[in-house]
Amino acid sequence: xxxxxxxxxxxxxxxxxxxxxxxxxxxxxxxxxxxxxxxxxxxxxxxxxxxxxxxxxxxxxxxxxxxxxxxxxxxxxxxxxxxxxxxxxxxxxxxxxxxxxxxxxxxxxxxxxxxxxxxxxxxxxxxxxxxxxxxxxxxxxxxxxxxxxxxxxxxxxxxxxxxxxxxxxxxxxxxxxxxxxxxxxxxxxxxxxxxxxxxxxxxxxxxxxxxxxxxxxxxxxxxxxxxxxxxxxxxxxxxxxxxxxxxxxxx
Amino acid sequence: xxxxxxxxxxxxxxxxxxxxxxxxxxxxxxxxxxxxxxxxxxxxxxxxxxxxxxxxxxxxxxxxxxxxxxxxxxxxxxxxxxxxxxxxxxxxxxxxxxxxxxxxxxxxxxxxxxxxxxxxxxxxxxxxxxxxxxxxxxxxxxxxxxxxxxxxxxxxxxxxxxxxxxxxxxxxxxxxxxxxxxxxxxxxxxxxxxxxxxxxxxxxxxxxxxxxxxxxxxxxxxxxxxxxxxxxxxxxxxxxxxxxxxxxxxxxxxxxxxxxxxxxxxxxxxxxxxxxxxxxxxxxxxxxxxxxxxxxxxxxxxxxxxxxxxxxxxxxxxxxxxxx
Ligand SMILES: Nc1ncnc2c1ncn2[C@@H]1O[C@H](COP(=O)(O)OP(=O)(O)OP(=O)(O)O)[C@@H](O)[C@H]1O
Ligand SMILES: [Mg+2]
Numbered sequence: 001x002x003x004x005x006x007x008x009x010x011x012x013x014x015x016x017x018x019x020x021x022x023x024x025x026x027x028x029x030x031x032x033x034x035x036x037x038x039x040x041x042x043x044x045x046x047x048x049x050x051x052x053x054x055x056x057x058x059x060x061x062x063x064x065x066x067x068x069x070x071x072x073x074x075x076x077x078x079x080x081x082x083x084x085x086x087x088x089x090x091x092x093x094x095x096x097x098x099x100x101x102x103x104x105x106x107x108x109x110x111x112x113x114x115x116x117x118x119x120x121x122x123x124x125x126x127x128x129x130x131x132x133x134x135x136x137x138x139x140x141x142x143x144x145x146x147x148x149x150x151x152x153x154x155x156x157x158x159x160x161x162x163x164x165x166x167x168x169x170x171x172x173x174x175x176x177x178x179x180x181x182x183x184x185x186x187x188x189x190x191x192x193x194x195x196x197x198x199x200x201x202x203x204x205x206x207x208x209x210x211x212x213x214x215x216x217x218x219x220x221x222x223x224x225x226x227x228x229x230x231x232x233x234x235x236x237x238x239x240x241x242x243x244x245x246x247x248x249x250x251x
Numbered sequence: 252x253x254x255x256x257x258x259x260x261x262x263x264x265x266x267x268x269x270x271x272x273x274x275x276x277x278x279x280x281x282x283x284x285x286x287x288x289x290x291x292x293x294x295x296x297x298x299x300x301x302x303x304x305x306x307x308x309x310x311x312x313x314x315x316x317x318x319x320x321x322x323x324x325x326x327x328x329x330x331x332x333x334x335x336x337x338x339x340x341x342x343x344x345x346x347x348x349x350x351x352x353x354x355x356x357x358x359x360x361x362x363x364x365x366x367x368x369x370x371x372x373x374x375x376x377x378x379x380x381x382x383x384x385x386x387x388x389x390x391x392x393x394x395x396x397x398x399x400x401x402x403x404x405x406x407x408x409x410x411x412x413x414x415x416x417x418x419x420x421x422x423x424x425x426x427x428x429x430x431x432x433x434x435x436x437x438x439x440x441x442x443x444x445x446x447x448x449x450x451x452x453x454x455x456x457x458x459x460x461x462x463x464x465x466x467x468x469x470x471x472x473x474x475x476x477x478x479x480x481x482x483x484x485x486x487x488x489x490x491x492x493x494x495x496x497x498x499x500x501x502x503x504x505x506x507x508x509x510x511x512x513x514x515x516x517x518x519x520x521x522x523x524x525x526x527x528x529x530x531x532x533x534x535x536x537x538x539x540x541x542x543x544x545x546x547x548x549x550x551x552x553x554x555x556x557x558x559x560x561x562x563x564x565x566x567x568x569x570x571x572x573x574x575x
Binding site: 052053054073074075076078079083084086090091092093094095099102103104106107108110111112113114115116117118119120122161165 | 446
């Protein structure tokens with residue numbers, strides 16, 4: 001079997017009476033796209049937050065490249081090679097598009113505590129940032145102030161910032177949301193190639209994209225993984241059809 | 252040249268010209284006002300680093316201003332009374348030494364205050380910085396050695412090698428030069444890797460963490476540099492007045508610095524300079540009209556906050572922040 005890069009082991013998380021994660025065990029292997037699907041409020045973003053370090057699980061652990069990172073703060077996880085995108089864009093709105101990506105390259109490279117020298121003239125950082133923008137097709141918008149971008153462009157910039165980290169693993173929370181048919185299609189093609197560089201844990205509502213891309217799919221319902229398998233297995237799973245896909249088909 | 256760049260150059264030029272013309276017309280009071288404006292601008296540049304770039308609403312920056320002031324007062328006091336501090340350290344009348352002590356003392360205070368208050372955010376941060384400021388204020392009031400409530404007077408202005416500091420214009424030029432140096436440092440810092448990271452931590456802390464940055468550490472470093480600059484301004488201010496009192500530590504002073512920045516333009520390089528010049532000008536013209544001139548100041552401030560969020564600089568140069 002191929003190497004497991006990222007793993008959650010029996011993660012539990014409660015918000016008061018609400019069980020947002022219930023014994024969630026997932027793995028992400030080298031070279032794969034593992035899609036995580038589930039209805040609204042199933043606890044997908046909550047799981048992403050626990051993997052990236054924004055939330056601490058009540059119990060269970062997160063393993064990254066064989067190391068227990070459950071207690072590691074978010075910045076350390078990012079430095080170790082874990083890049084996430086946010087469901088609700090978390091970009092620096094006053095910055096230009098390019099500045100947002102340079103921020104990523106700066107964080108990945110280090111040397112943040114330098115008080116002189118124009119960061120936007122740092123060739124090494126700029127090259128990597130331009131490259132990331134190019135990959136998502138935002139190059140011509142590099143000097144736009146981020147607040148001026150359309151919703152779809154902000155989603156693309158989210159992905160570009162993650163790329164700029166040159167991570168070992170991607171964790172993406174609904175990167176296609178609001179992209180429109182053409183945008184989704186483009187990004188699907190792009191993610192398809194990206195898995196060779198680093199595997200992707202992909203939370204996504206766009207079922208076309210999920211079934212086109214995913215090597216494996218896990219279905220989360222009320223905080224619990226009810227099934228994991230290939231696209232064909234998930235489609236055929238009666239429990240999944242009842243809990244989730246049935247509704248989608250009807251819609 | 253962009254409008255803002257032009258302002259960044261012309262505002263200090265205007266301040267310098269005011270002092271030079273006042274010297275030529277033999278109006279020492281005007282020179283003193285220009286010096287006050289330069290010093291307040293310097294203090295506000297310090298605060299602008301924390302408030303404008305870092306988004307840290309500190310209502311305790313008077314603490315650093317006052318620490319700088321007392322560093323001057325205490326060192327000069329021991330020099331003029333020929334009594335060594337703790338029986339060990341001679342006082343001094345040398346400005347460079349006083350500045351160094353003021354900067355280091357203010358930076359250390361900022362490190363302690365920042366390390367504790369930056370664990371909170373929002374209203375709690377404002378309240379904790381305010382509380383630290385008030386603690387120092389009451390400490391100064393109840394410390395009889397250095398004048399307590401009455402403050403501490405220094406007979407003669409301190410010395411600067413090769414310059415007659417008693418001449419108003421000379422002292423203005425000293426303060427103005429320091430302001431210019433600090434403005435250049437602020438500009439470079441804002442564009443540096445640290446500046447980018449600090450501003451990202453203000454706008455989107457979750458993102459900053461997700462790319463491997465630690466907002467707490469960034470803010471603490473910014474807070475320390477900020478406090479150090481405001482401390483330097485405090486030493487200059489006390490030297491200008493040849494007097495330091497607990498008033499320099501009061502929360503009114505902290506509020507005044509915030510007002511200067513908001514008037515001039517938050518996070519803008521020249522915001523504090525524009526704000527300080529406007530503040531001193533208003534004070535000069537309105538104080539004559541009414542002892543309650545702060546009412547007018549309040550009205551102007553309200554107007555700026557409601558209709559001109561970018562302050563004076565924003566009005567003239569537009570809202571967009573530099574991004575080259
Ligand atoms: N910080 C929090 N405090 C309390 N409840 C929370 C918190 N964060 C999330 N929840 C709740 O936990 C549940 C799971 O939320 P989560 O955002 O993980 O769902 P999701 O699967 O990502 O949904 P969506 O598809 O709408 O993005 C929801 O009922 C939500 O209201
Ligand atoms: Mg979600």
